[in-house]
Amino acid sequence: MRIAMIGSGYVGLVSGTCLADFGHQVVCVDKDPAKIEALNAGRMPIYEPGLDALVAENVQQGRLSFTTELKPAVAAADAVFIAVGTPSRRGDGFADLSFVFAAAREIAEAVDGFTVVVTKSTVPVGTGDEVERIIREIRPDAEVSVASNPEFLREGAAIGDFKRPDRIVVGAEDARAEEVLREIYRPLFLNQAPILVTGRRTAELTKYAANAFLATKITFINEIADLCEQVGADVQQVARGIGLDNRIGAKFLHAGPGYGGSCFPKDTLALVKTAQDAGTPVRLVETVVAVNDQRKRAMARKVVLACGGSVRGKTIAVLGLTFKPNTDDMRDAPALSIITGLQDAGAQVRAYDPEGMEAAKPLLRDVAYARDAYDCAEGADALVIVTEWNAFRALDLARLAQVMAGRVLVDLRNVYDHASVQRHGFHYVSIGRPGSGEA
Ligand SMILES: NC(=O)c1ccc[n+]([C@@H]2O[C@H](COP(=O)([O-])OP(=O)(O)OC[C@H]3O[C@@H](n4cnc5c(N)ncnc54)[C@H](O)[C@@H]3O)[C@@H](O)[C@H]2O)c1
Numbered sequence: 001m002r003i004a005m006i007g008s009g010y011v012g013l014v015s016g017t018c019l020a021d022f023g024h025q026v027v028c029v030d031k032d033p034a035k036i037e038a039l040n041a042g043r044m045p046i047y048e049p050g051l052d053a054l055v056a057e058n059v060q061q062g063r064l065s066f067t068t069e070l071k072p073a074v075a076a077a078d079a080v081f082i083a084v085g086t087p088s089r090r091g092d093g094f095a096d097l098s099f100v101f102a103a104a105r106e107i108a109e110a111v112d113g114f115t116v117v118v119t120k121s122t123v124p125v126g127t128g129d130e131v132e133r134i135i136r137e138i139r140p141d142a143e144v145s146v147a148s149n150p151e152f153l154r155e156g157a158a159i160g161d162f163k164r165p166d167r168i169v170v171g172a173e174d175a176r177a178e179e180v181l182r183e184i185y186r187p188l189f190l191n192q193a194p195i196l197v198t199g200r201r202t203a204e205l206t207k208y209a210a211n212a213f214l215a216t217k218i219t220f221i222n223e224i225a226d227l228c229e230q231v232g233a234d235v236q237q238v239a240r241g242i243g244l245d246n247r248i249g250a251k252f253l254h255a256g257p258g259y260g261g262s263c264f265p266k267d268t269l270a271l272v273k274t275a276q277d278a279g280t281p282v283r284l285v286e287t288v289v290a291v292n293d294q295r296k297r298a299m300a301r302k303v304v305l306a307c308g309g310s311v312r313g314k315t316i317a318v319l320g321l322t323f324k325p326n327t328d329d330m331r332d333a334p335a336l337s338i339i340t341g342l343q344d345a346g347a348q349v350r351a352y353d354p355e356g357m358e359a360a361k362p363l364l365r366d367v368a369y370a371r372d373a374y375d376c377a378e379g380a381d382a383l384v385i386v387t388e389w390n391a392f393r394a395l396d397l398a399r400l401a402q403v404m405a406g407r408v409l410v411d412l413r414n415v416y417d418h419a420s421v422q423r424h425g426f427h428y429v430s431i432g433r434p435g436s437g438e439a
Helices: 010-021 033-040 051-060 070-075 098-110 127-138 158-163 173-183 186-190 200-231 235-243 262-278 283-305 335-343 357-365 373-377 395-401 419-424
Strands: 002-006 024-031 064-067 078-080 115-119 143-150 168-171 195-198 315-318 348-352 367-369 380-387 408-411 426-428
Touching: 002 010, 002 070, 002 143, 010 024, 010 064, 010 158, 024 070, 024 127, 033 064, 033 373, 051 064, 051 158, 064 070, 070 098, 070 419, 078 173, 098 115, 098 127, 115 127, 115 173, 127 143, 127 200, 143 168, 143 173, 143 200, 168 173, 168 200, 173 419, 186 200, 195 200, 195 348, 195 380, 200 262, 262 283, 283 380, 283 408, 283 426, 315 335, 315 373, 315 408, 335 357, 348 357, 357 367, 367 419, 373 395, 419 426
Parallel strands: 002 024, 002 078, 024 064, 078 115, 115 143, 168 195, 315 348, 315 380, 348 367, 380 408, 408 426
Antiparallel strands: none
């Protein structure tokens, strides 16, 4: 199959590369010339484990290329995927679909022969209808079928997720579109990945329902963690105790500083808005959004309490900035609210992240960036683990105790255990475990 991928960000680049690796002929298009120039020079615009090697191999095999020229790529394609951003619209939180509709207009002008146009971007119910309307208005003669194929990959594990998905969801309104998408994903049926073919609107909603459910699960265990702290229970054991129940499942039950990232915050908000507009508000998800927002700031207060009630004039070392490990994505990362909260309380912040510092710099002010975890901790009154990068999982606590001015360790990811940290003289505060509270 000849495929054009419109948008070469996280999803477009990973999906396009993996589809090329399945044997398809893929052109990844982006309107950002710097991104395309970097890709053509073999430099990845994002940090994603394994991506550079997979891109290089498929470029070398002649199956994958990058361009800013949408028209020829679309004209030659059997299927055109739209993988542009759908950020929160300022003001009401609904998904900003301006990039999707702009792409649809450009595609309409370029299609040649029967083409399936597939929205891979996360888009609210009914967006496929509007994409189809736009294309038919501009090119009434075009032979186009519009389908939905939401993407479920996780940043940091994106290639594995794309190649071994739990399921593929295809929303198609006619047999031809279904046939083309089945052909595109055929290499995965051989791996027995279930394919669920639904109507277009159902596929669109399935993506939001999945993300809202996962965000709810995280928020649920975070609230249970708070309760654990008040009643002397251990959230990790509670999570294991419920997670071993197959009806619940163990994943997404790690208590922490609140969810962030490029998807959950905007997708939960967009679902809330869709449901309100439809006259069937999703109150549970509305509450999840509110609870999670409050939690990020509450984490800054937790650090202040761990430091004895004030951080004015103190230096706080923050380890981990990205919303999760193995990515350089800073979109809606909890670290942003936590650091700003600490600065508002009068702290100086030093920070270190293995991959996220360049992306963090424009988003934060007055932060001193360090070379590694120990450099970050040098002279600090307290150390806060915000993101559980592997590099922070086995820190030399004796060395930390030596270089730090204070002995406070706030572990917002429950990476360490109480006894081993206390042995080095630290006051240890974690999430939802005995001894998680203030000094
Ligand atoms: N990031 C994730 O983990 C993830 C996972 C599943 C789904 N999604 C969804 O996938 C979509 C894309 O997300 P992302 O994280 O890849 O976004 P991104 O911001 O990383 O990438 C989007 C890219 O599209 C390009 N673009 C915009 N308009 C264009 C146009 N008209 N022509 C060509 N290129 C254009 C931009 O320059 C940018 O490079 C979103 O809807 C998101 O919700 C993301």
